Amino acid sequence: MNFDYFSAFLVGLLGAGHCLGMCGGITGMLTNAIGKNATYKKFQLVFGYNVGRLASYTLIGSIVGFSSSLAVKSTGFNPIYLHVISSIFIILLGFYIAQWWLIIGKIEIIGKRLWQLISPLTKHFIPVNRPFQAVGLGALWGWLPCGLVYSMLTWALASGSAVNGAFILFCFGLGTLPALLSMSYGIHYVQSLMRNTVLRKCTGLLMIVYGLYTLLIASSNVIN
Template sequence: MNLDFFSAFVIGLLGSGHCVVMCGGISTMLTTAISDTARHKKYAIIFAYNFGRIASYSLIGALVAFTSSMAAKNIGFPVAILKTIAGVFLILLGLYLGQWLMWLSRVEHLGKNIWRHISPHTKKFIPIKNIKSAFALGALWGWLPCGLVYSTLTWSLASADVLNGALIMFFFGLGTLPALLSVSLGTISVKSLLSHTLFRKLAAMLVVIYGIYTILIAYL
């Protein structure tokens, strides 16, 4: 596996505590929104809306990477600078996850204007009646403003390659999957571990270290 993809998966996994805190309520709401007629398909539906979410991450990653690839080709924008930006955002993400510096929360506000236009459409798919509507609802959910997602998107931006940009966000989404599945399926032990203060602080430090490493290798 490409190192960037593996690293994106690990970042998603390390940021899972944030997912439990910030998106756990949404995940629970979506699970309870499964209609009575679809109870026997509960697990398939839960996976469907989570993979809908990951599909949106991948799409956004591809769009962002396409933009940076055009900038790199047409105006000669240095890829090293894009990688530096990604490293800085990873450091900010680590500080945010550790609740030491909350600047990244300001970035989340940038996505609220987009979400305001998207969120009304989620009502069309609630209650969830089938796998198709679950996937569509998850795809809309993927546009929810999130500092964790935005930070990882800078990594797609730095890749300057559409396929790599999409795959970075895909593997990131897979990394967040255990946390949100644990919430939906009521796996208390996993949820407790991921939201534990010690886990979150350790994860935050590792993300900061990786951000510093990303900046250093940008110029090697």
């Protein structure tokens, strides 16, 4: 397996607390509207929502990866510099998750205008009663401005192809599933663990160390 794919999965997994804040509300809305005994229906809607969300992440990653590969080929730009940028974003993401420096959160402003155009479409899928509505809502929700997603997009930018960019975002999306499924099924222990301050800071520190490591490798390639 490409190490970037595994790393992207870990970023999604470790950024779980942020996911609960960003997408927990919509996940709660999906499940709270369903009767307690409607177990299969709950599964259908939760599954559909996450399929749509992961599909959007994958599409965005492929678009960014494809666009950057075209740009590199047409301009002769050294892709190593893209790896430097993605490493810096991972470091900033570590600070963000640890709540030491929230500059990544400010980057979410970039996507707010696009979200203003997309968000009115969600009303066509609410209330969510059928699986296709859940898939549609999840697909739209995947475009919600999110610092974690934007950080992963810098990886897609440096990935060199549409396929790699798509897989990076897909693996990131898989990593976010435990957090959102815990919200959907009321697994409060998992939710409290993901929101634990000590765990969050340790997670942030690990991401900073990993970002520094990848930055060191990318910088050495630039020098060479």
